[in-house]
Amino acid sequence: MKLPKSELRKIYAEKRKSMSSAEVEDLSESIFKQFLGTFDMSKVKNVHIFLPIKQKNEVSTWDFIKYFWDKGISVFVPKMVQNEIKTIQLKPDTLLKENNWGILEPEDDFVEYIKFDIVITPLLYCDNQGNRVGYGKGFYDMFFSKTDHNALKVGVGFFPPTVLISDVSEQDVPLDYLVTPTEVLSFISKSIK
Template identity: 50%
Template sequence: MLKADLRKKYMQKRKALSTDEAFSLSEKIFANFLEYFKPVSGQKVHIFIPIEKFREINTFIFIQYFLEHHIRVFVPKVTDRLISIEISEDTEFVTNNWGISEPLSHADSGEHHFDYVITPLLYCDRNGNRIGYGKGFYDAFFQSISSDSKKIGVNYFNIDEVINDVWENDVPLDYLVTPTEVLSFFNASE
C-alpha cells in the first residue's frame, strides 16, 4: 500500500482505541522493550514525548523508568530540524504550535550516540520501513546520529502490509516493539 493510504488507515485504527486500551497496550510495549533490551544505568536513550491527541504510545512509562534507573534521557525538540535535549525530573516543558510537549530549553545536547532511539510511527512494514506524519524529521535525525544507535519503533499494531513507496531518504528501523513481540529488521531486505 502507499504511505498516504497506510497513514490514514492507522490513524483511524489508533483513534478507535479507548484511553484505557491505549494505556494497557503501552504498558505491554514497555514490558516487551524492557525484557528484550534490558537497559542499564548510564545508557543514553532518545525518546519522543507522546502527542495525546494522536493517541501515541504512552512513553511517560518509559521515561519515568529510565530516570529512576539513572538512564540518561534525551527528547526531541523541533527547530529547523530535530535536536536532542537531555532531560531530568526537574525539566520544564512547554507545548509547541503542533501541540507537542517539548523542553523549555533550546540547548541541543550535541549527542550523536544513543544506545536506543525510541521512535514514533503510525506503521512499520516487515523491512523496517516506517510511516510517520510525513515531515521527515526522524529520517534526517537518523542520518545525523551514530550508526550504532539502535533505532526502535513502537506501535500498537503488528505488521500486515508492505509500504510500496519507500523513498531514497527513508531510513529503516532496526527493531519494532509491539504489545505482542519484538521484531528485528537486520537483514530484513535480503
C-alpha cells in the same frame, strides 16, 4: 500486498484515533513490558525518546522515561527547531511547554550532539522490513541520518506489520526493531547486549 505510505497513514491514523484512552494506556504498558523483556539496558547511557502526543493517541512513553531515570540513564527528547529535530535532555524537573503541533517540549536549549545507545521513535505503522510510516514530514529520517549509526532505532507501535510499504525512498531510514504490545521484531543483527 503493498500499499503507499499515504494510504497506510490514513488507515492507521484512523485506527489509532478510534482507540480509547484506556486502550492506549493498556497497550502502551504492554509495549513497555515487551521492551524490558527484550533489551539489556545495563550498558545503556543515553536514550532519545519522544514525548507522546496525547490527542493523537501515540504510545505513552512515560513508563519508559521513569524507568530510564530510575536506572540512571540520561533521557533526551526532541525539540523542533526550524523544522528539524534537535535534542534536549529531559530531567524530572524539566519544564515542558506545548509546541505548535501539540507536542510537549522542554523549554531549555538543545544539545548539539549526543551519542545515543537507543533512539525510540513514534510511528503510525511499520512493515516487516523495518520501514516506518510517520506523519509524512520526514523529521525522523533526517534525524536518523545525523545520528550515530551504532544507535539502535526502535519503533514503538500498536499494530503488527501486515502489508509492505510500496513507496519506500532512499531518504527513508529503516528501524532496527519494532516493539508492539505482543512482540518485538528485529530487522538487523545489531544487539544491545
